Amino acid sequence: MWFLDAVTSGFQQPTDPARLQTFRILFGAVLTARFALSFGQGGWDRFAAGSLSAHLAEQLLGPDRARLLITVYRPALIVRTAAASALAIGLVPRLMLLLALAGAAMELLYLRSPNAVRYTLLTGACLLLAGDLGAGLHIDHGSSTANTWAQTLLVLVTTDIYWNSA
Numbered sequence: 001m002w003f004l005d006a007v008t009s010g011f012q013q014p015t016d017p018a019r020l021q022t023f024r025i026l027f028g029a030v031l032t033a034r035f036a037l038s039f040g041q042g043g044w045d046r047f048a049a050g051s052l053s054a055h056l057a058e059q060l061l062g063p064d065r066a067r068l069l070i071t072v073y074r075p076a077l078i079v080r081t082a083a084a085s086a087l088a089i090g091l092v093p094r095l096m097l098l099l100a101l102a103g104a105a106m107e108l109l110y111l112r113s114p115n116a117v118r119y120t121l122l123t124g125a126c127l128l129l130a131g132d133l134g135a136g137l138h139i140d141h142g143s144s145t146a147n148t149w150a151q152t153l154l155v156l157v158t159t160d161i162y163w164n165s166a
Contacts, residue, residue, distance in 0.1 A: 029088045036081055090134055092128040131144075131147055
């Protein structure tokens with residue numbers, strides 16, 4: 001019932017910061033796994049010179065934008081994976097979240113059906129609105145209004161995704 005209490009109180013209902021901090025750790029771990037697995041699933045060789053994916057990117061984005069994407073693609077794979085693992089362990093979490101989300105947003109340029117990317121970006125944006133993402137793997141328990149808005153948005157977004165997919 002905390003959800004209704006949070007909405008009716010104007011998001012001033014205290015919540016436990018541990019919930020959002022746990023979500024941050026899990027979100028970072030899932031992104032790390034997802035990004036790391038993409039290396040072995042053809043991700044590293046995507047946009048190789050003369051490949052079909054490079055040709056399609058040029059057709060879709062134009063030669064200049066495609067060249068930019070091809071140039072930054074591999075370094076971005078490394079940076080986003082490192083940022084996601086740093087997010088999971090809590091090193092400068094807000095900056096690492098931004099880098100991981102930017103790396104995920106890059107996938108919108110070449111994936112045919114990027115619904116999972118959209119959900120990732122949406123939940124990541126909710127995390128960005130949090131007042132206390134925590135630091136390290138330590139989870140703080142207590143009562144605070146710092147994360148009420150972000151936590152409410154995460155519940156609302158997740159409920160909406162599942163409701164509309166039924």
